[in-house]
Structure formats: structure tokens, C-alpha cells
Amino acid sequence: MTKPIFVLNGPNLNMLGRRKPEIYGTTTLADIEATVREHAGALGRGIEFMQSNHEGVLIDEIQRARDEASAIIINPAAFTHTSIAIHDALEAAELPVIEVHLSNVHRREEFRHRSYVSLQAETVIAGAGAYGYIMALDYLAQR
Numbered sequence: 001m002t003k004p005i006f007v008l009n010g011p012n013l014n015m016l017g018r019r020k021p022e023i024y025g026t027t028t029l030a031d032i033e034a035t036v037r038e039h040a041g042a043l044g045r046g047i048e049f050m051q052s053n054h055e056g057v058l059i060d061e062i063q064r065a066r067d068e069a070s071a072i073i074i075n076p077a078a079f080t081h082t083s084i085a086i087h088d089a090l091e092a093a094e095l096p097v098i099e100v101h102l103s104n105v106h107r108r109e110e111f112r113h114r115s116y117v118s119l120q121a122e123t124v125i126a127g128a129g130a131y132g133y134i135m136a137l138d139y140l141a142q143r
């Protein structure tokens with residue numbers, strides 16, 4: 001059986017729906033999980049979906065993905081711009097990595113323009129809102 005796609009979400013994404021809706025929309029992370037799970041099912045793929053505010057917990061999941069996942073879709077949130085450790089974990093995972101951002105980080109503050117994760121990402125999707133996760137799944141399905 002094909003291994004699941006891991007969908008990993010970083011800090012503060014548990015606040016979606018309440019956090020800066022003018023930037024991130026009103027969709028909650030639970031809504032995103034339900035939509036992603038349904039779409040993955042339609043594509044005949046399984047997912048494991050998680051969120052953590054803790055860098056080390058995300059790294060543990062990336063390390064687990066190496067053996068247990070077929071690909072990683074990750075919105076590392078603020079860790080995108082700071083975490084060499086997540087960069088290194090993704091490098092070691094040796095899996096297709098799709099980086100997703102709800103907002104167009106390039107149209108925002110300068111500190112959001114640098115991504116350590118992009119160095120390890122096959123594809124980067126930013127500014128499509130929650131639909132970016134669906135785009136990532138579709139990309140992986142036709143890859």
C-alpha cells in the first residue's frame with residue numbers, strides 16, 4: 001500500500017479562523033484538515049495531518065516521515081524563516097517536500113521573504129489560502 005502523505009503545520013496555525021482573518025482567512029485548521037482528508041481520499045491517498053507549536057515535535061514528525069510517509073506537505077509557519085534544524089530534517093528525510101503558505105509571504109514583511117525550507121522543497125505554493133494544500137495534493141498525485 002502507498003504510504004500516507006504527511007501534512008505538517010507549524011506554530012500558531014492552530015489559531016486559524018481567529019488569527020488575522022484579513023491575512024489568513026476564516027477557515028480553521030480543522031476545516032483544512034477535513035478538506036485535505038476528503039481530497040486525498042478522492043485521489044486514493046491517505047494522509048497524516050498534524051500541527052505543533054514546537055520545533056522539536058515537528059522535527060520528530062519529519063524524521064518519522066522518512067520511514068512512514070511517501071511525501072511531506074509542510075506549512076512551517078514562522079519556522080520557515082528561522083529554522084535550520086527543520087531544513088536539515090527535511091534534507092535527511094529524502095522525500096518530496098511541498099512547502100505551503102496560506103499568504104503570499106513575498107508580498108509581506110521582508111523577514112518573511114527568506115525561507116530555509118524552500119532550499120529543500122520541490123514545490124512552493126504561497127498566497128492561495130487553504131486551497132494551497134489541495135494544490136499540493138494534486139501536484140503530488142500527478143507527479
Ligand code: DQA
Nearest residue numbers: 075077078101102103105112
Ligand atoms: C504562513 C506565513 C508565515 O510567514 C507566518 O509566520 C505564518 C503563516 C502562511 O501560511 O502564510 O505563521 O506560513
